[in-house]
Amino acid sequence: MNRDHAVVVGGSLAGLLAARVLTGHFDRVTLIERDRFPAEAVFRPGVPQARHLHVLWTRGLELMEHLFPGLEDTLITAGAEEIRVPADALWLTSSGWRARFDLTRLLTFSRPLLDWAVRARLGGTGNSGGGGPSVEVLEGQEATGLVARGHDVAGVELRSGGALEADLVVDATGRGSRAPAWLAALGYPAPPETLVDPLLGYASRYYAIPPGFDPGWKALYLQADPPATRRTGGLFPQEGGRWICSLSGAGRDYGPTDEEGFLEFAKGLRSPVLYEAIRDAEPLTPITGFRRTANHRRHYERLPAWPRGFVVMGNAACAFNPIYGQGMSVAAISALALDRCLRDAAAGFERRFQRRVARSASGAWLIATGEDLRYRETEAAPAGLRTRLINAYVDRVVATANADRRVCSSLLDVLALSSAPASLFSPAVLARVTANRIRPPVPRLP
Ligand SMILES: Cc1cc2nc3c(=O)[nH]c(=O)nc-3n(C[C@H](O)[C@H](O)[C@H](O)COP(=O)(O)OP(=O)(O)OC[C@H]3O[C@@H](n4cnc5c(N)ncnc54)[C@H](O)[C@@H]3O)c2cc1C
Incomplete structure (x- = not known):
């Protein structure tokens, strides 16, 4: 492959991280x-999910810091809050309250702040020690198809007319990706797809944190206990002295976007603590809904043939039910995989990378779909015996983790995508989980 020009389509997180990596391998990189892009850390229409709670797990933050040294400092300077996990949070799991061990940290911030900070750092890569070229950004431009050279890809077509030639095109256009149609135009079959839809909807709004508010916690996370209950609520601090409150319900029990319904829904969570916190707090925004949350995987890695000069990553390849907070971290893991695959000059980079994309998503996919298959209403092939056995074991892991520091640490590592789900079957975890034979009753608020 020539390494003159790479084009990334889609300037949300997957695209920004890919562009950063490509500056190390191509003479020119263009982001469409x-x-x-707004100059400030504010919402933009192409990322509608940015109005909802976004948790960036440890692994994702570490990888983004690796790609953009100084990113964490930028976020903290802009007001991101550091919380200890679970020490600073009241966390109601499906098996009751989690003990407040001090195990790891999370930076909490709004999604627009993260995107703004990453964009600011990307703008500086060419001149600030990144070693590669600057990324040229074409804003307000929509890619409408691929430029074909035989069965291979030689660039992208633009809605404004004309085309951009490129040695590599990266599709990072999110769930709405048109890659299957673009590939079909080049003569490739549609990729096999897997859909696991828990029919889950979010409703979110920002509140001002009341002055002097100090109940002994900084964040709340109240999970559903499927199939018995379907509602989850999160209340997290964000820059600017604000809380973001995201309520979600599976099985069409969507978070409501009207004032009364929103508060009633919050009251219906498994603990009243979140409702009591927001009841008298000052709302700063209207309530916004979001329902496009199915786990959706396009198995490009399984196609029998694949064009040179084209790859797909981020939500365009695999999107998750967002409630488990994985998409941004998986995008970062895939960006690192892109770097590794490009270091190998052997032919067949594109197929190697699609396989890595699939592998990068597999742990998160197992977690998200395993949980979602607990809901009776989830639209998917029914859970097989393997999933049911794993879920029964995970129930025991969660119950044990609530009171056992060691197991809690292992479970957090898996949720944060720092360890593979298989690590929950290590002898040390297995021994502690099997020793804890009784699922404890839901304890009172700690
Ligand atoms: C409600 C909700 C909550 C979430 N919470 C979390 C969380 O807590 N933690 C987490 O890690 N992840 C979370 N996610 C997932 C996260 O938002 C995504 O994984 C992340 O944005 C990366 O997605 P992406 O870059 O692949 O695609 P997207 O974010 O969807 O971005 C696609 C981009 O491509 C652009 N685009 C589309 N088509 C074209 C075109 N033809 N030409 C040019 N540009 C185009 C769009 O304007 C957009 O900028 C959540 C998602 C939702 C829906």
Whole structure:
């Protein structure tokens, strides 16, 4: 492959991280984004999910810091809050309250702040020690198809007319990706797809944290206990002295977007603590809903043939039910995989990378779909015996983790995508989980 010019389509997180990696391998990198990027850390239409709670797990933050040294400092300077986990949180799991061990840290911030900070750092890569070229950004431009050279890809077509030639095109256009149609135009079959849809909907709004508010916790996370209950609520601090409150319900028990319904829904969570916190707090925004949350995987790695000069990553390849907070971290893991695959000059980079994309998503996919298959209403092939056995074991892991520091640490590592789900079957964890034979009753608020 020539390494003159790479084009990334889509300027959300997957695209920004890919562009950063490509500056180390190509003479020129162009990022095409349909929106215009705001100069400030504010919402833009192409990332509608940015109005909802976004948790960036440890692994994702570490990888982003690796790609953009100084990112954490930028976020903290802009007001991101550091919380200890679970020490600073009241966390109601499906098996009761989690003991407040001090195991790891999370930075909490709004999604627009993260995107703004990453964009600011990307703008600086060419001149600030990144070693590669600057990324040229084409804003307000929509890619409408691929430029074909035989069965291979030689660039992208633009809605504004004309085309951009490239040695590599990266599709990072999110769930709405048109890659299957673009590939079909080049003569490739549609990729096999897997859909696991828990029919889950979010409703979110920002509140001002009341002055002097100090109940002994900084964040709340109240999970559903499927199939008995379907509602989850999160209340997390964000820059600017705000809380973001995201309520979600599976099985069409969607978080409501009207004032009364929102508060009633919060009251219906498994603990009243979140409702009591927001009841008298000052709302700063209207309530916004979001329902496009199915786990959706396009198995490009299984196609019998694949064009040179084209790859797909991020939500365009695999999107998750967002409630488990995995998409941004998986995008970061895939960006690192892109770097590794490009270091190998052997032919067949594109197929190697699609296999790595699939592997990068597999642990998160197992976690998200395993949980979602607990809901009776989830639309998917029914859970097989393997999933049911794993879920029964995971129930025991969660119950044990609530009171056992060692197991809690292992479970957090898996949720944070720092360890593979298989690590929950290590002898040390297995021994502690099997010793804890009784699922404890839901304890009172700690
Ligand atoms: C409600 C909700 C909550 C979430 N919470 C979390 C969380 O807590 N933690 C977490 O890790 N992840 C979370 N996610 C997932 C996270 O938002 C995504 O994984 C992340 O944005 C990466 O997605 P992406 O870059 O692949 O695609 P997207 O974010 O969807 O971005 C696609 C981009 O491509 C642009 N685009 C689309 N088509 C074109 C085109 N033809 N030409 C040019 N540009 C185009 C769009 O304008 C957009 O900028 C959540 C998602 C949702 C829906």
